[in-house]
Amino acid sequence: MELGLTGKTAIVTGASQGIGLEIARAIHAEGVAVVMVAQSAGKLRDAARDVASASGTDGNDAPPPIPLVADLMLRAEIERVIAESVQRLGSVDILVNNAARAHSGNFFKMPVDEIEKVWQVKGLGYVRFVRMIAPHMMERRSGSIINIIGSTARVPTTDFIIGSMVNAALVNFTRGIARELAQANVRINSISPGWTMTERQNKSIALQAAARKLSFDQVEHEEARGIPLRRLVRMGEIAAMTLLLASDVFGSMTGEDIVIDGGAIPSI
């Protein structure tokens, strides 16, 4: 399918690993000039190098990705990332909000400052990015914003209660702001993954399989007992949906949250 993304520009946050890195890879492979943002300099540099290695292959003329190190808990850092991205890319057509702090566990055992950090990076971080980049897109009457949220937005899980709350707030925000952005031809949608096979998860299943002399699929099948399709979501599925939402293939779609979770959460 021709997505028409070649020559566009994008910012992907949380792009040093996991879903964000997979999205950066996919978007760059479509010929998009991409700024990759994360906190740890070394990891981000390696990730950008990995994505850059695809430049010049398969007719991909996208420039090598630009890694920008930033702590997205801080408003001033987000301002800097946006200013630097606009300066280096010329303009920003696509924003993928994806950065988050990984955490889980008992609510009462979670330090209060960790609760605040989870909210700051993902909840406030996504909202601040939209607040600061949308005027730039609205002025150009063009842009697509994709928020990577999570299926716990719909049904909270006890050991992920703060993450669930942040996710619910972000789906509400995505739906709520869409109408205003639409007046300037800017779209905003979200993708809510269920439990996803990131590199970390992949390694853990491979180790278990080796230790128990089982196949990878057998262990995954066991782990995914509560998921009707009995498999974890592949990062490529999230990346592919991001490409569709970034492109004009669904040019009439805005304010939507798309759940990709193997059928785990049957919500409306």
Ligand SMILES: NC(=O)c1ccc[n+]([C@@H]2O[C@H](COP(=O)([O-])OP(=O)(O)OC[C@H]3O[C@@H](n4cnc5c(N)ncnc54)[C@H](OP(=O)(O)O)[C@@H]3O)[C@@H](O)[C@H]2O)c1
């Ligand atoms: N994996 C899943 O099963 C799953 C399920 C549902 C939803 N999601 C959502 O999908 C998104 C990606 O998940 P993932 O599992 O791929 O995440 P991950 O592997 O934990 O990676 C998180 C990314 O966010 C960056 N980050 C964290 N704190 C930051 C900060 N203060 N400033 C800048 N960057 C920061 C990390 O960079 P550094 O390492 O440099 O800090 C990293 O690049 C998240 O929003 C997550 O909630 C994931």
